Amino acid sequence: xxxxxxxxxxxxxxxxxxxxxxxxxxxxxxxxxxxxxxxxxxxxxxxxxxxxxxxxxxxxxxxxxxxxxxxxxxxxxxxxxxxxxxxxxxxxxxxxxxxxxxxxxxxxxxxxxxxxxxxxxxxxxxxxxxxxxxxxxxxxxxxxxxxxxxxxxxxxxxxxxxxxxxxxxxxxxxxxxxxxxxxxxxxxxxxxxxxxxxxxxxxxxxxxxxxxxxxxxxxxxxxxxxxxxxxxxxxxxx
Amino acid sequence: xxxxxxxxxxxxxxxxxxxxxxxxxxxxxxxxxxxxxxxxxxxxxxxxxxxxxxxxxxxxxxxxxxxxxxxxxxxxxxxxxxxxxxxxxxxxxxxxxxxxxxxxxxxxxxxxxxxxxxxxxxxxxxxxxxxxxxxxxxxxxxxxxxxxxxxxxxxxxxxxxxxxxxxxxxxxxxxxxxxxxxxxxxxxxxxxxxxxxxxxxxxxxxxxxxxxxxxxxxxxxxxxxxxxxxxxxxxxxx
DNA sequence: AGCTAAGTGGAGAAAAACTCTCCACCTAGC
DNA sequence: GCTAGGTGGAGAGTTTTTCTCCACTTAGCT
Numbered sequence: 001x002x003x004x005x006x007x008x009x010x011x012x013x014x015x016x017x018x019x020x021x022x023x024x025x026x027x028x029x030x031x032x033x034x035x036x037x038x039x040x041x042x043x044x045x046x047x048x049x050x051x052x053x054x055x056x057x058x059x060x061x062x063x064x065x066x067x068x069x070x071x072x073x074x075x076x077x078x079x080x081x082x083x084x085x086x087x088x089x090x091x092x093x094x095x096x097x098x099x100x101x102x103x104x105x106x107x108x109x110x111x112x113x114x115x116x117x118x119x120x121x122x123x124x125x126x127x128x129x130x131x132x133x134x135x136x137x138x139x140x141x142x143x144x145x146x147x148x149x150x151x152x153x154x155x156x157x158x159x160x161x162x163x164x165x166x167x168x169x170x171x172x173x174x175x176x177x178x179x180x181x182x183x184x185x186x187x188x189x190x191x192x193x194x195x196x197x198x199x200x201x202x203x204x205x206x207x208x209x210x211x212x213x214x215x216x217x218x219x220x221x222x223x224x225x226x227x228x229x230x231x232x233x234x235x236x237x238x
Numbered sequence: 239x240x241x242x243x244x245x246x247x248x249x250x251x252x253x254x255x256x257x258x259x260x261x262x263x264x265x266x267x268x269x270x271x272x273x274x275x276x277x278x279x280x281x282x283x284x285x286x287x288x289x290x291x292x293x294x295x296x297x298x299x300x301x302x303x304x305x306x307x308x309x310x311x312x313x314x315x316x317x318x319x320x321x322x323x324x325x326x327x328x329x330x331x332x333x334x335x336x337x338x339x340x341x342x343x344x345x346x347x348x349x350x351x352x353x354x355x356x357x358x359x360x361x362x363x364x365x366x367x368x369x370x371x372x373x374x375x376x377x378x379x380x381x382x383x384x385x386x387x388x389x390x391x392x393x394x395x396x397x398x399x400x401x402x403x404x405x406x407x408x409x410x411x412x413x414x415x416x417x418x419x420x421x422x423x424x425x426x427x428x429x430x431x432x433x434x435x436x437x438x439x440x441x442x443x444x445x446x447x448x449x450x451x452x453x454x455x456x457x458x459x460x461x462x463x464x465x466x467x468x469x470x471x472x473x474x475x476x
Numbered sequence: 477a478g479c480t481a482a483g484t485g486g487a488g489a490a491a492a493a494c495t496c497t498c499c500a501c502c503t504a505g506c
Numbered sequence: 507g508c509t510a511g512g513t514g515g516a517g518a519g520t521t522t523t524t525c526t527c528c529a530c531t532t533a534g535c536t
Contacts, residue, residue: 029512029513052494054493054494063515065496065497066514068495068497069512072496175418176413180412191405194454194456197453198402198441202436202440215432215435218425262482264483266483266533267483267484267533301485301486303484303485303526304483306524
């Protein structure tokens, strides 16, 4: 809760909405920053939050010093990646809503888009690693809202079984978007999309085709989800 | 290099079939070995194939020296764990076949059991880390066979859509049985079972409830699966 | 009960992996 | 063509992990 006037001018992370700071950053620097962010997303996805920064710099095609200059601490990098992804996620949700022929189709499109973003690899990385500040909180809420909305509509249209909740959507994306350990299979990503389609089919009401199993296990609705996440993030270890 | 009369009597890993060596191992030693194996499975599942052996010893409640005596190299430990898991998997398939009310139910039961075994965390760990030998190959084949059998029956009964293949079953278990990065959620495992049920519902023929999507992406049948794995494992770096 | 080979734990040296700074050299943009 | 802003990489310092050695304990036999 440091109330410094403006301690770190350098890393215009998400550039807070209330002060659209003029990005006095050279074009090449900006380009490098993007590349670092992209590389970081991939590497965090691969190896988790403690992945060597070395590797990130290498994959981004920049020197390690460049990474450190732009993101003095690991947490800075993680936060930047998170904001990046959440923002893209909101966009994806909007597009999916517009493009979907019906609410379930929209949901399906959204999930595929989220999968491409590797959101699932980044979100868990974020959890507990970054002290959640107002900026991030705002973006995160932005990201959660449209998902809940998509889900609500699908429910209203009766296109998915009634006991499907928020966590059933998000946590599956998390799982699917994580690359397999030990190198995995080259077709990994494509396979994930295939499996996602099967899963989405499984979301439909039971009555018709099969035995209509009852879903076991914890039903994590958005509230429970948020509560949990708040708990972990609140700890803010560093 | 002490030239003791019997070079390596200690690690009766898989006890080669052709010489059922009398396990002249003290009871406590045997007990410790089991505990190491169990701990290794959990730790490999959590942290991947490069998990510190330290941690495994600690979780097993033995000294690090004990672990090294029994499994001189990391690969030895990995192989032992793999054999362990594959064997349990065969058992699980048998039980599922017996207990299932119909082929799809059997498949479902099997998948839940495999999930509990964390097979998915161990199998990828194995890939590329261990030179595959006859014993391991045999056990692996033993494990693959009943899965194919389960799948075949479900197809014959028309309980699952025709384009579902081997990889759609196994790779999903792999994904689901992997713990989430960054600590994840305590209810993680239970949630995986819930998601599995949704997925299995999605395996059913499309005709009835929904739009009957066509599955995209690579259809990894058992042959393709095996071919791929052979390629990777053939490298046998160790 | 007593003997002993088999088994054990943990300290710590050696190696490997990772972090992060410093500085001489580029180059985008005026 | 000038220069503030940007860059890469070497390498010192730190942390993490591996793996050996040896004094001590105990299962299993007689």
